[in-house]
Amino acid sequence: MIIVLLGPPGAGKGTQARRIQERYGLPQISTGELFRAAMGRESPLGRSVKGYIESGRLAPDEVTSAVVAERVAEPDCRKGFMLDGFPRTLPQAQALDALLAARRLPLDAALYFDVTDEVAVERLSGRRMCSKCNENYHERHLPPKQAGRCDRCGSALTQRPDDKPDTIRKRLQVYAQQTRALVEEYDRRGLLRRIASDQAPEKVAASVASMLDKILALRSAAAPALRSAAASAGEEESARSSLP
Ligand SMILES: [Zn+2]
Numbered sequence: 001m002i003i004v005l006l007g008p009p010g011a012g013k014g015t016q017a018r019r020i021q022e023r024y025g026l027p028q029i030s031t032g033e034l035f036r037a038a039m040g041r042e043s044p045l046g047r048s049v050k051g052y053i054e055s056g057r058l059a060p061d062e063v064t065s066a067v068v069a070e071r072v073a074e075p076d077c078r079k080g081f082m083l084d085g086f087p088r089t090l091p092q093a094q095a096l097d098a099l100l101a102a103r104r105l106p107l108d109a110a111l112y113f114d115v116t117d118e119v120a121v122e123r124l125s126g127r128r129m130c131s132k133c134n135e136n137y138h139e140r141h142l143p144p145k146q147a148g149r150c151d152r153c154g155s156a157l158t159q160r161p162d163d164k165p166d167t168i169r170k171r172l173q174v175y176a177q178q179t180r181a182l183v184e185e186y187d188r189r190g191l192l193r194r195i196a197s198d199q200a201p202e203k204v205a206a207s208v209a210s211m212l213d214k215i216l217a218l219r220s221a222a223a224p225a226l227r228s229a230a231a232s233a234g235e236e237e238s239a240r241s242s243l244p
Helices: 013-024 031-039 044-054 061-072 090-102 117-125 165-188 201-222 224-230 235-241
Strands: 002-006 028-030 081-084 109-114 127-130 136-138 192-196
Touching: 002 013, 002 165, 013 028, 013 081, 013 201, 028 031, 028 061, 031 044, 031 061, 044 061, 061 090, 090 165, 109 165, 109 201, 117 127, 117 165, 165 192, 192 201
Parallel strands: 002 081, 002 109, 028 081, 109 192
Antiparallel strands: 127 136
16 A cells, blocks of 8 residues: 655644554655655765755755655565655656556555644644753643653753744645645545544544555455455355356
């Protein structure tokens, strides 16, 4: 199963990705992590990525696609994978199509984690991080025992500058603008699955699981040859062969 994860900041995409990974064994391929890993390698691609990141420029679509292509060729992706942070634009989606077509792999779905601006702002603006050990807190959902102090080391908690409400609203606008064409395209192709993500993480995870289970069931129904080859030659098989 190959899926793309979409959703604005504050939609809880990262949390859901971890749960999908646990339940379905799909590796999560996030471009941010891929870039960091590529920079550490002494390959031509690694040097190219490093050049863009160090100069503060966005890597062009070809470079991003090449990094993703390299990653999905690894053995742990054989049974499928989920992409997080790629594609983000229509040209990147086309690059993904080409990459999958070359490997004869189908894209199963694009999950869009839908969240209202109010909830995203509430989630992100409440985040706090320890200035020393980087432990994470949330003013309402995960408060420290003593206000403003880290439970682990007692240091002061800080807020990331881009987690201020005004900045969050801007980030949400940018995300919506950047991904609009991509979301429309996946919707047109019948691949888009919207998931109401204003609810608690457990409820969101349950919706995701029922959706992905359905996709897997449809897949095995669409591939009876594969299924019967995998199944031992039992009653089902003989019943089928006796049909006219
Ligand atoms: Zn700390």
